[in-house]
Amino acid sequence: MISRTEARVLWFCATVALFxxxxxxxxxxxxxxxxxKFLDFPPPGYSLxxxxxxxxxxxxSSYWITFQVGTLTALFSTLVGVPAAFALARYDFPFRxxxxxxxxxxxxVPPIIxxxxxxxxxxxxxxxxxxxxxxxxxxxxxxxxxxxxxLATLKGYDRDLERAAQAHGATPLQAIRTVTLPVLAPSVLxxxxxxFLQSAQExxxxxxxxxxxxxxxxxxxxEGVRISLSPTIAxxxxxxxxxxxxxxxxxxxxxxxxxxxxx
Amino acid sequence: MHDGRRKQDATGxxxxxxxxxxxxxxxxxxxxxDIEAGTFVTLLGASGSGKTTLLRIxxxxxxxxxxxxxxxxxxxxxxxxxRRRLGMMFQSYALFPHMSVFDNVAYALxxxxxxxxxxxxxxxALELVRLEGYAQQRPDRLSGGQRQRxxxxxxxxxxxxxxxxxxxxxxxxxxxxxxxxxxxxTIHRSAGTTFINVTHDQGEALGMSDSVVVxxxxxxxxxxxxxxLWNRPVSxxxxxxxxxxxxxxxxxxxxxxxxxDGTVMKVHGPAPDGPVELAVRPELVTIGEGADDGANxxxxxxxxxxxxxxAIKIVADVAGxxxxxxxxxxxxxxxxxxARLVLRWRPEDTLALPAEAGGKDGAA
Ligand SMILES: Nc1ncnc2c1ncn2[C@@H]1O[C@H](COP(=O)(O)OP(=O)(O)O)[C@@H](O)[C@H]1O
Ligand SMILES: [Mg+2]
Numbered sequence: 001m002i003s004r005t006e007a008r009v010l011w012f013c014a015t016v017a018l019f020x021x022x023x024x025x026x027x028x029x030x031x032x033x034x035x036x037k038f039l040d041f042p043p044p045g046y047s048l049x050x051x052x053x054x055x056x057x058x059x060x061s062s063y064w065i066t067f068q069v070g071t072l073t074a075l076f077s078t079l080v081g082v083p084a085a086f087a088l089a090r091y092d093f094p095f096r097x098x099x100x101x102x103x104x105x106x107x108x109v110p111p112i113i114x115x116x117x118x119x120x121x122x123x124x125x126x127x128x129x130x131x132x133x134x135x136x137x138x139x140x141x142x143x144x145x146x147x148x149x150x151l152a153t154l155k156g157y158d159r160d161l162e163r164a165a166q167a168h169g170a171t172p173l174q175a176i177r178t179v180t181l182p183v184l185a186p187s188v189l190x191x192x193x194x195x196f197l198q199s200a201q202e203x204x205x206x207x208x209x210x211x212x213x214x215x216x217x218x219x220x221x222x223e224g225v226r227i228s229l230s231p232t233i234a235x236x237x238x239x240x241x242x243x244x245x246x247x248x249x250x251x252x253x254x255x256x257x258x259x260x261x262x263x
Numbered sequence: 264m265h266d267g268r269r270k271q272d273a274t275g276x277x278x279x280x281x282x283x284x285x286x287x288x289x290x291x292x293x294x295x296x297d298i299e300a301g302t303f304v305t306l307l308g309a310s311g312s313g314k315t316t317l318l319r320i321x322x323x324x325x326x327x328x329x330x331x332x333x334x335x336x337x338x339x340x341x342x343x344x345x346r347r348r349l350g351m352m353f354q355s356y357a358l359f360p361h362m363s364v365f366d367n368v369a370y371a372l373x374x375x376x377x378x379x380x381x382x383x384x385x386x387x388a389l390e391l392v393r394l395e396g397y398a399q400q401r402p403d404r405l406s407g408g409q410r411q412r413x414x415x416x417x418x419x420x421x422x423x424x425x426x427x428x429x430x431x432x433x434x435x436x437x438x439x440x441x442x443x444x445x446x447x448x449t450i451h452r453s454a455g456t457t458f459i460n461v462t463h464d465q466g467e468a469l470g471m472s473d474s475v476v477v478x479x480x481x482x483x484x485x486x487x488x489x490x491x492l493w494n495r496p497v498s499x500x501x502x503x504x505x506x507x508x509x510x511x512x513x514x515x516x517x518x519x520x521x522x523x524d525g526t527v528m529k530v531h532g533p534a535p536d537g538p539v540e541l542a543v544r545p546e547l548v549t550i551g552e553g554a555d556d557g558a559n560x561x562x563x564x565x566x567x568x569x570x571x572x573x574a575i576k577i578v579a580d581v582a583g584x585x586x587x588x589x590x591x592x593x594x595x596x597x598x599x600x601x602a603r604l605v606l607r608w609r610p611e612d613t614l615a616l617p618a619e620a621g622g623k624d625g626a627a
Contacts, residue, residue, distance in 0.1 A: 167351035169374035
């Protein structure tokens with residue numbers, strides 16, 4: 001039990017933290033509905049003009065590229081990450097722990113280093129300036145998200161579920177298809193959503209690997225900010241916030257169904 | 264006990280010299296056992312004694328390092344689990360969390376492509392475990408006892424000739440456990456198939472089984488009927504594990520054994536001459552001088568008395584050992600803490616058993 005004073009202090013701290021985290025988002029969202037031509041805050045009035053501008057100024061192609069790259073990244077990350085997580089959770093092999101550490105490293109390596117080294121690696125083999133090249137680049141960071149999410153669940157996963165399936169007539173493959181995968185699907189989905197989101201918001205690798213030919217959303221926004229600080233950027237940010245909220249909802253739903261699985 | 268018609272769809276299991284080690288740790292050493300078709304056999308042993316490992320080898324989840332498993336005389340080497348015609352219950356129940364109760368039970372039929380009258384048979388299985396109204400529930404909505412029953416229904420719905428039960432009751436509270444023991448026994452009787460159960464609970468093993476297999480230190484210590492095991496344990500290990508017996512260290516010479524303080528008593532039992540442990544059941548000990556009927560009689564000092572309802576438990580010091588007696592209340596008037604009296608028991612109730620290395624005195 002916590003005392004009433006402690007509860008108040010906790011409530012206060014949580015509110016401050018939440019405000020600190022959400023304030024910039026609220027500002028951007030507000031400005032995106034501004035009727036002004038500039039980034040005034042608070043806006044003098046409200047309109048949808050900047051969202052209309054997104055359509056007029058050819059941003060749609062950027063959304064399309066980002067969607068393509070993000071979806072393929074999520075797909076590739078899942079295809080590589082799921083078997084990798086199974087291997088890490090279920091088999092002991094030399095350097096297993098090093099592999100786990102290496103996966104974390106793939107997340108925390110400074111993006112600029114990743115961008116330059118991927119460019120140097122991809123340019124000679126013709127992957128620079130291609131959508132596939134950027135997808136592969138983002139998959140490097142996407143795989144660890146999938147693996148780490150699934151690994152946590154796999155470590156607590158009751159192997160007796162698979163044994164029960166086999167004892168009652170399922171082949172090993174049927175057991176995985178009818179029991180293991182459906183039970184783990186929420187965790188895989190969460191990992192894939194993270195992989196998509198990190199791809200959608202990533203700038204540096206996108207700039208190096210695709211930015212000179214096509215403009216994914218992040219690159220387009222970056223260039224927009226450099227040239228003119230128009231509220232169109234705020235509107236684009238607004239759509240990204242909505243995307244993140246949608247992803248959050250998916251994750252929350254997935255986690256809820258995962259919690260239903262008995263430990 | 265089982266009629267002939269049923270017997271033909273029960274699996275007879277032979278465990279033939281099975282050994283299994285994990286790394287350098289030998290978990291099973293040369294275990295052999297014959298399980299007659301249609302019997303209820305319980306593997307009884309402390310946690311870590313290899314019961315689950317043996318059950319997994321029977322199920323085909325693990326392969327033995329040496330030895331073989333035979334079903335009805337046929338080697339199971341190379342036969343995968345899903346072709347062994349099993350039902351199985353797990354300690355954690357292992358219900359599929361993403362499926363309804365109905366689908367959990369139906370799973371055992373669908374995976375075998377045995378879908379004739381599927382709904383009716385699932386319904387019958389749920390009726391058997393008294394869960395008729397729960398078909399559409401998710402397992403996470405059920406209580407522990409209900410989950411256990413769903414697991415039971417899934418295990419028996421396809422009428423498997425062999426059912427494996429790995430501590431299916433250990434997660435339940437005492438009352439529910441005793442109730443489900445009866446239900447499982449009833450299901451076994453009506454199915455007439457072979458049940459191999461695993462538990463660390465002596466009471467459950469003795470109460471439910473046709474035959475109990477005591478496991479310890481990686482070997483089968485004794486396999487016998489509950490009565491035989493209770494009355495004639497073959498070693499101090501078994502007597503100690505079953506619990507309740509007094510165990511006194513002694514040195515045997517022929518029909519006599521000498522305790523450390525020089526007391527001599529007449530003994531029976533399988534142990535050869537040399538160091539032994541004498542097992543004496545508390546309920547076979549009486550108080551009083553009595554006639555010279557050839558009983559073992561030793562002077563004792565009462566340390567404590569404990570009222571048990573129908574009897575009184577007397578804890579006494581005897582020849583440097585602690586001894587327990589269980590005496591009807593009417594016969595225990597003389598027993599007061601500090602009282603000196605004579606405790607007697609018959610030579611044929613004094614079992615000389617091979618001593619267990621590092622064994623201790625006193626009631627187990
Ligand atoms: N897969 C495994 N790898 C290594 N050791 C194991 C494995 N399975 C069981 N063991 C060990 O084997 C011993 C017996 O285990 P188990 O058969 O589960 O015992 P019980 O079911 O009687 O409690 C234990 O010491 C356990 O730690
Ligand atoms: Mg076990």
